[in-house]
Each structure stands twice: as C-alpha cells, then as structure tokens.
Amino acid sequence: MKFIILNGSPKSEKSVTLQSIKYLEMHNKNHEFEYVHITREIKKYQKDVNEMIKLCEKISNSDGVIWSFPVYCAFIPSNYKKFIELIFECGLEKYFEGRYTTAFSTSIHFYDHTAQNYIHGICDDLNMNYIKYLSHDMNDLLKKNQREELQGFLDIFAYSITNNIKISKEYKQLSKHLFKYTPGIDGYKVKTKKRTIIITDVKENDTNINRMINKYKSCIQGSVEVLNLNDIDIKGHCIGCCRCGYDNTCIYKDGFRSFLDYIIEKADIIIYASTIKDRYLSSLFQLYTERSFTYNHIPVLKGKQFAYIISGSLSEEKNLKQILEGGSMDGNLVGFVSDESGDSEILDKELESIAKLSIKYSEENYVPNPNFLGVGGQSIFNEGVSKGLSAIFVADYKYYKENGYLYRTSLKDVLLMVKVTIFRFLMGIKGFRKKVHENMYDNMLLEHVKILKNGEK
Structure with missing residues (x-):
C-alpha cells in the first residue's frame, strides 16, 4: 500500500x-x-x-x-x-x-x-x-x-x-452561519477600575465580531483595550527548539514577548474575540497560543478573568469549547458569548451580561478551585517537571520548586533525578547551554535513532 x-x-x-x-x-x-x-x-x-x-x-x-x-x-x-x-x-x-x-x-x-x-x-x-x-x-x-x-x-x-471498513461519521457539518448582528442602543455602563484587554484576530470584513467587540466595550466605563494579532510583530511560528526552557527567552527577536508581557502585566480581564474557522479559530490565533509557550508550563495568567466572544456555531463545536476552557484553567472562565442565537436583541443582552459578570468576578478576585480538567492537566505538568522535563525546562523547575508543585520521586526515579540535577547544573554554564541548544533537535532524537539503527521491534 x-x-x-x-x-x-x-x-x-x-x-x-x-x-x-x-x-x-x-x-x-x-x-x-x-x-x-x-x-x-x-x-x-x-x-x-x-x-x-x-x-x-x-x-x-x-x-x-x-x-x-x-x-x-x-x-x-x-x-x-x-x-x-x-x-x-x-x-x-x-x-x-x-x-x-x-x-x-x-x-x-x-x-x-x-x-x-x-x-x-x-x-x-x-x-x-x-x-x-x-x-x-x-x-x-x-x-x-x-x-x-x-x-x-x-x-x-x-x-x-x-477490507473496505466503513465507520459512521462522528462529527456533523457545522451549520452555516448567515446571521448579521445589528447592535441596539447603548445602555447602562459598568464603572470599574479593572483593566480589560480584548485579544482578537478580527479583520475589517468580519462584521459580526467587530460589532460584538464594540458592543462589549460600550458596556464598560473604564479601561478596555483592543489588541489585534494582525498588528503584532510576530516573525514566525514555534519551531520546538526549547531555547525558552532555560529562562523563558524565545529564539525569535520580534515584538511578541513584549506584547505578551504587556497582557500579563496590565490585564485583569482577558477577552478573546474571534470567528470559528474550520472547527477552530484562525491559524493566527493558534500562532499566538503556541508562541505564548515561551513561558513553558508556568501559569503566568494565573488569577485573571477570561471570557470568549465568538462568531459562529459554538454550541455545535464541543471540542473547541474544551480547548478554550483549557486555555483558562489558571484563572476563572466567566463564560462564552456567541452570535448563533440569530437575534440581535438577545445578543445585546448576552454581551451586556458577560461584561457585567467579568467586572464583578474581577472585583471580587474570584477564582474557583480547578475542576477535573484543571487538576488533571496540572498533575501532568507537575509530574513532568518533577522528572525528566526539568533538564531542559529549567525555568519551570525553579518556579515549581518555589511554589510547591514538585512531586516526591520514588526510588526508581532517583538515578534519573541525579542525572537531571547534574544536567540542570551544567545548563547554568553558558558554553554548555549553547552546545545543547545548537544540537537540540539531534539530542532529542538520540534514543529514537538508536531504536531505528538497531532495527529493534
């Protein structure tokens, strides 16, 4: 075949x-x-x-x-x-x-x-x-x-x-979205000192999402800033080199890190606004997400409020909702608003409500305990950083150690941890670290290549 x-x-x-x-x-x-x-x-x-x-x-x-x-x-x-x-x-x-x-x-x-x-x-x-x-x-x-x-x-x-096996489709085609949103007259504004940042990939012809963003902004008397990913200096996609693992510094010399740090420093509330495209958001939104990995497994957005303003049939795309929920596991997910109701009056009310709630949650400093997804996800990170990942992700190790995230290791892990501790020490030597980074891809494949060369089954 x-x-x-x-x-x-x-x-x-x-x-x-x-x-x-x-x-x-x-x-x-x-x-x-x-x-x-x-x-x-x-x-x-x-x-x-x-x-x-x-x-x-x-x-x-x-x-x-x-x-x-x-x-x-x-x-x-x-x-x-x-x-x-x-x-x-x-x-x-x-x-x-x-x-x-x-x-x-x-x-x-x-x-x-x-x-x-x-x-x-x-x-x-x-x-x-x-x-x-x-x-x-x-x-x-x-x-x-x-x-x-x-x-x-x-x-x-x-x-x-x-054998010409046929399996029933699990995912139905998403409904075509033809609704055009017409916002109503602006109403009561919520006064607040909390700062909201809206992150979007919107373009001029994205009528609904533009209007939804403007409606949300009109509901708040306070700082609401819109940052468009199309305007950010992003030179390229994550190449998986793991250079950021040592001190959270990306190999790219562009404007993304300062953009991300601005959000981390300034935002109390983060609103993501986008249109569903091929069962996800745009590839540009994923570029933003993967480049944010410069902070590796450190919860830099911990304690913030999150909400999503989405144009498209969001209720039909449960997988997308779970991805978006996972992206807010270190803070509080206020909720989702989409335009799939097809009713401008209803959408006005939903946008007003999500604005009020995001402010209220933020002023109350409300962040609930994580659910199964949050606990399970953090457990994976804790175990990984407690063991082999910390050899390369040194910044993770320092943060996890300082914040009590590290797991106790069993006897069978002792030898591995001795090796990792020595390696982590050597990574503090600039010349050694440079050699590791120069050969990162090859180093990651060493044991895999042995399997292939030896023809092991």
Whole structure:
C-alpha cells in the first residue's frame, strides 16, 4: 500500500513524532511511505495553488493518509492549521473524499485528545474514511510494548483499507452561519477600575465580531483595550527548539514577548474575540497560543478573568469549547458569548451580561478551585517537571520548586533525578547551554535513532 504522511512538525525530518512513522516504514517493507513536510513547505502552498493541487493529487492517488503531528498547546501547530485552511479556501475537498485516513501524535498527553478530535472532525468534513488515531508519549518509541502498539496501529489501518471498513461519521457539518448582528442602543455602563484587554484576530470584513467587540466595550466605563494579532510583530511560528526552557527567552527577536508581557502585566480581564474557522479559530490565533509557550508550563495568567466572544456555531463545536476552557484553567472562565442565537436583541443582552459578570468576578478576585480538567492537566505538568522535563525546562523547575508543585520521586526515579540535577547544573554554564541548544533537535532524537539503527521491534 502507498501511504502519504502529512508531517505537521516544524522540525521536519528531525521530528520526534516522525521517528515513529520511520520505524513503521523500516519494519513494513511491503508498504510505501511518502513524506510531505507541511510546516516547512507552507509558504510554497500559500503562494501557489498549483503546488497545493499537486499535493492533493498525491493524496487522491494514495491508499491511505496519515496525519502525523506533535500536540502544541492542546491543538496542532499553527502552520498545520494554515494548511487545513488552504484546503477549504482553495476548494480542494474533492481530492480527500473517500480516502482512508488516520492520525498519529506525540505529546506529554496534555489535551492530546482535543488535538486529535480536531483532526477527526476535519477528516469527517472532507468525507474521508477515518480510522481511530493513536496518541503516544514523546518517548514511547523507546518502549517495546509501545512499539508493538504502534505496529498494531498500522496493521489495523491497513486491514481497514483492504477490507473496505466503513465507520459512521462522528462529527456533523457545522451549520452555516448567515446571521448579521445589528447592535441596539447603548445602555447602562459598568464603572470599574479593572483593566480589560480584548485579544482578537478580527479583520475589517468580519462584521459580526467587530460589532460584538464594540458592543462589549460600550458596556464598560473604564479601561478596555483592543489588541489585534494582525498588528503584532510576530516573525514566525514555534519551531520546538526549547531555547525558552532555560529562562523563558524565545529564539525569535520580534515584538511578541513584549506584547505578551504587556497582557500579563496590565490585564485583569482577558477577552478573546474571534470567528470559528474550520472547527477552530484562525491559524493566527493558534500562532499566538503556541508562541505564548515561551513561558513553558508556568501559569503566568494565573488569577485573571477570561471570557470568549465568538462568531459562529459554538454550541455545535464541543471540542473547541474544551480547548478554550483549557486555555483558562489558571484563572476563572466567566463564560462564552456567541452570535448563533440569530437575534440581535438577545445578543445585546448576552454581551451586556458577560461584561457585567467579568467586572464583578474581577472585583471580587474570584477564582474557583480547578475542576477535573484543571487538576488533571496540572498533575501532568507537575509530574513532568518533577522528572525528566526539568533538564531542559529549567525555568519551570525553579518556579515549581518555589511554589510547591514538585512531586516526591520514588526510588526508581532517583538515578534519573541525579542525572537531571547534574544536567540542570551544567545548563547554568553558558558554553554548555549553547552546545545543547545548537544540537537540540539531534539530542532529542538520540534514543529514537538508536531504536531505528538497531532495527529493534
């Protein structure tokens, strides 16, 4: 069989995720694997629709399509999302229809399900024959049981293709959104000294979301600032180099860090305002999210109030709501407002209410205890930073140690922690740290490459 691998990692061939697919290629000589490095080549696809068509023709002529990607902040990398946007913008859905497809991802299992659910939904929208995904830990390729699971994953995918397996769609097409919002006369304004920052990717032709933002602003007598992501100096997407792990300094020399620090310092209330696009927000919004990882696993927005103003059928997209909820787990989620009611009078009232509530919650300094998602997510971070992650994420370790987040380690972890402690000390030496950063991609793959070279099963 011929498989097309849509590699979503910004590291291209040096992707940890891709090593698992390379492992499958090595041990399945009866199948052909062709790799497309989407993130690396995204500008080519943006500039020339013919390049997109060439790729889509390969997909149409394949037996199966494997979406391969690392999980970035509960979602997929921003340029991978941009590729999906291009499919629909260029009207290339027909090339995907009827193709068998599955997805493989690696992560530390923080909201990996939401990233996979998103890809599943897109595959259903493209009328592909979707077969269940596999989500691995970053280092699962080093474990025999997980390598066997990986092989089983491919075997089941190939079996499904050979036997023409048909699975019912899990995600229905979202309703078309045609409502045009007409705000009513401005009413009572809430007086406050609390500062609100609205973060948006809105453009001039985004009529509803522009009007919703303006309506929200009109409800508050106080500081309300709108920051548009289209106006921010963002030179590029997160490349997964982990340079930020030492002291939260990004490799990019652009305006994003000062933009993010401004929000952290000034905002009491953060409102995210955007339009649903292909079951998520825009790829630009994901770029904002993934570049915010410069602070790694440190809850820099802790204690703030969050709300979302969304244009589109939000109630039909539960997965998106869960991603957005996860993005506010360190503060208080005031709520969501969308324009799907199709009634301007109702929407006026909802926007007025979310404005009043966001101010009230902020003035009360109200942040509730986390729910299952918050507790579970933080537990994953705590365990990771308490163990191997802290070798590279030194800033995380310092914060977690100072704030009592670190877990006690068992006896079997002692040797690992000795190594990590020594490594963390060496990372404080500038020359050593420079060498580590220069070879980061290769270092991350060392043990994976050994598995491939040794031909281990």
